[in-house]
Amino acid sequence: MADYFPPLNTLLTFGPCEYPCETWPDYLALGFGPEHVPDLIRMALDVELNEAETESLEVWAPVHAWRTIGQLRAASASEPLLGILKRIDDAQEDWVAEELPQVYEMIGSVAIPVLTAYLRDTTHGLWARVAAVSSLSRIAQQDAQARVRCIPILIEQLSKRAAQDPMLNGFLVNALTNLQATEALPVIRRAYEDKQVDEMILGDWEDVEIKFGIRDERETLRRPLLPFLFGPRADDDDFEDEDHVHDEVAFPGNIGNRVVQHSKAKAKARVKRKQQKKSRRKNRKR
Numbered sequence: 118m119a120d121y122f123p124p125l126n127t128l129l130t131f132g133p134c135e136y137p138c139e140t141w142p143d144y145l146a147l148g149f150g151p152e153h154v155p156d157l158i159r160m161a162l163d164v165e166l167n168e169a170e171t172e173s174l175e176v177w178a179p180v181h182a183w184r185t186i187g188q189l190r191a192a193s194a195s196e197p198l199l200g201i202l203k204r205i206d207d208a209q210e211d212w213v214a215e216e217l218p219q220v221y222e223m224i225g226s227v228a229i230p231v232l233t234a235y236l237r238d239t240t241h242g243l244w245a246r247v248a249a250v251s252s253l254s255r256i257a258q259q260d261a262q263a264r265v266r267c268i269p270i271l272i273e274q275l276s277k278r279a280a281q282d283p284m285l286n287g288f289l290v291n292a293l294t295n296l297q298a299t300e301a302l303p304v305i306r307r308a309y310e311d312k313q314v315d316e317m318i319l320g321d322w323e324d325v326e327i328k329f330g331i332r333d334e335r336e337t338l339r340r341p342l343l344p345f346l347f348g349p350r351a352d353d354d355d356f357e358d359e360d361h362v363h364d365e366v367a368f369p370g371n372i373g374n375r376v377v378q379h380s381k382a383k384a385k386a387r388v389k390r391k392q393q394k395k396s397r398r399k400n401r402k403r
Contacts (some may be wrong), residue, residue, distance in 0.1 A: 206242030
């Protein structure tokens, strides 16, 4: 295992994280500053730590490292941290999917260019690109200037819908709807008309109209989402009641006031990933 000197070594034994975690510890109180960013990046990407025994304390060190990077708002980490996103697809690492968008939100608008390039690169996995969408959406909600920059990026990506997974298109629609990007309505409608949007994410076109305030209520019955297509019912609390089917689907809520509502759509999306391999999160002791 690579050498990590104080205060980095404290993260090796800092211990497990609760899931979901509404409030992160104050890592800066441990003595971290901008000078530690390079080593924090090294720790977050450390393969040996990421692949450590699930019963160990060291396996949590990368999580603590990227959280610390976020609290430092370290712009220099924007591009290197992209290397972690592949773990969502390769290792079914839900911790990355949940927390990296939050880290990028803390880093801010300086990360927009690298996230945009990552999203546009079709060689990256579906769920890594979904995390990039979520990151851009969260950054866009910080201030008006970031919103103006991110909305055209998301619209442009949705315009490539025919060549993309409908699930990715669904998350793009969700992000644009959360941002109330009315300028995106024409491309969103065409995506639905072409049947290129996975309706599990946000719903159908009528649901989008309701979200945008174009209509008050549905005129047609909502089609069933056929949950049996996504395997057996999860053995945790992934599935909530029917009222949450179309709740916020982007990864967790606002920093400092993180409200987690696992919608059925998000849960089923996670089940789809977990069918390939059991999530490493479920092997960790909470």
